[in-house]
Amino acid sequence: MTNNAAPTVRKFDTAHSDRTTQLPDHRIRITPAVEATEGGPLSAYGATFGQGERAKLPAPYEEVWVIVRGLLRLNWNGDSLTVGAGEYLHVPRNSPGEVEALEETTLVCVSVPAH
Known part of the structure; x- marks a missing residue:
């Protein structure tokens, strides 16, 4: 079946909603x-x-992350990179490492392909 509906422009924000989930045992919340x-x-x-x-x-x-508020540090293979509000970060597929919030941080992420 083909969907012939016209695309719809939608608006989103980083506020928590009824779709927000919190990762177990973490203070990390994700809002699709x-x-x-x-x-x-x-x-x-x-x-x-x-x-x-x-x-x-x-x-x-x-993934591309846009830091809206706060400060993150990415650590991988002995290297690190710090990104703050207004900065963009490209995270290639299967990148090794860990992300750490140096202060409370809000980001927007776009992923390809969809998941």
């Missing part, structure tokens, strides 16, 4: 915006990390 179930080529979500929270990489897809 665009999901694979919608049939598009990408996914998008907002995420909030409590200060000091850490999460392992990799993801099996390409």
Whole structure:
């Protein structure tokens, strides 16, 4: 069956909603915006990390993170990179390492392919 509906422009923000999930045993909350179930080529979500929270990489897809508020450090293979509000970060597919919130941080992520 072919969907002939015209694309619809939608607005999202980083506020928590009834779609927000919190990772077990972490102060990391994820709010989906665009999901694979919608049939598009990408996914998008907002995420909030409590200060000091850490999460392992990799993801099996390409991601671009836009830091809206706060400060993150990525650590991998003895190297590190710090990114703050207004900065973008490209996280290649299967990147090794860990992300750490140096302060409470909000980011927006776009992933390809959709998941």
